[in-house]
Amino acid sequence: MNVAAVRVIPVRLRFAQPLRTARGEFTERASVLLELRDAAGAVGYGEAAPWPGFGTESVEEVEASLRAAEHLLLGASLQPGKWPTALANLLAGRPAARAAVQGALLDLDARRAGRTLSAHLAASAGSTCGEPLSRVPVNALLTARDAGALFREAVFAREAGYRAVKIKLGSDAVTSDVARLRAVREGIGPSIRLRGDANGAWSVRDALAALEAFAPFDLEYVEQPVAAPDIDGMAELRRQAAVPVAADESVASESGMLRLLAAGAADVVVLKPASLGGAGRALELASLARRAGMRVVFTHAFESAVGALHALHCAAAWGDAEGVHGSATAGLFEADVAAPPGCHDGYVAVPVGPGLGVTL
Ligand SMILES: [Mg+2]
Structure with a gap:
């Protein structure tokens, strides 16, 4: 599939009730959405939801990775499981950003195939x-x-x-x-x-x-x-x-x-x-x-x-x-x-x- 448009969308959501954890209290959640669109207008969404205390990168690192990934995604012919080396290298050690890219590609691929993401994942x-x-x-x-x-x-x-x-x-x-x-x-x-x-x-x-x-x-x-x-x-x-x-x-x-x-x-x-x-x-x-x-x-x-x-x-x-x-x-x-x-x-x-x- 060819990606014709990419959007990186930082998101901040307020918890309805503050989230109490062993690492303190949180009132909001920061993450980054990735939207991919093909030439026919089909769209796929992924999300990078980092949790740095548990081994992922920070939200700032996520956003930088996804913005750096933009030009590698644009116009590239991509399969969800087979990525160009430059993209794989960029996302190595970046599990949250990788989840956003993998998620958006899988979603786009599933929509193009006209089936649910779960059916698509199970088939793969x-x-x-x-x-x-x-x-x-x-x-x-x-x-x-x-x-x-x-x-x-x-x-x-x-x-x-x-x-x-x-x-x-x-x-x-x-x-x-x-x-x-x-x-x-x-x-x-x-x-x-x-x-x-x-x-x-x-x-x-x-x-x-x-x-x-x-x-x-x-x-x-x-x-x-x-x-x-x-x-x-x-x-x-x-x-x-x-x-x-x-x-x-x-x-x-x-x-x-x-x-x-x-x-x-x-x-x-x-x-x-x-x-x-x-x-x-x-x-x-x-x-x-x-x-x-x-x-x-x-x-x-x-x-x-x-x-x-x-x-x-x-x-x-x-x-x-x-x-x-x-x-x-x-x-x-x-x-x-x-x-x-x-x-x-x-x-x-x-x-x-x-x-x-x-x-x-
Ligand atoms: Mg638990």
């Missing part, structure tokens, strides 16, 4: 993917601090149809987390999956004790019990802990993912296409994980509707009918670049396309 990935899903089950993120409010949130999530819920752990004493998990399990009942996320809060020893204390609540897994670089610690937990462990921050970069795979250091990997160079590469890494006996959960990286739809199509293309993926982004921002995919009965419907299924 071949037998590593199942049948693409028309809707993707996601977990509800329960955010209340105290056990009573968490119980009410848990009941609400069950009644809303969610098949899995997730809470943050590790910011208080283990006894307090135990009380919170008990409240959630009582609220959701025995059959809904319960996930925890410690965001690297513990040492290996503390994690072993915490997970032992959590065992009665039948957790599906706990994300990132120890700090992201501690792959040996993750491996030890996978062997010894009373609850399955998932890697999230540890696999935010491709190098981290490859180290974790080599060490067999998790039961589950939580993959963000935005920080792994795009959906195409994320699906390749997912199939490596499956071959290593790990389950895969796809999630967003607090992108606009464009990036959120790329992550959604990626999860749909993976085609795991048993998988429940990361939470939906609807309602995350005061205003978005397009309507973000909405969540009903615990599922996010995949737009019927073509491509991403959204126009800006």
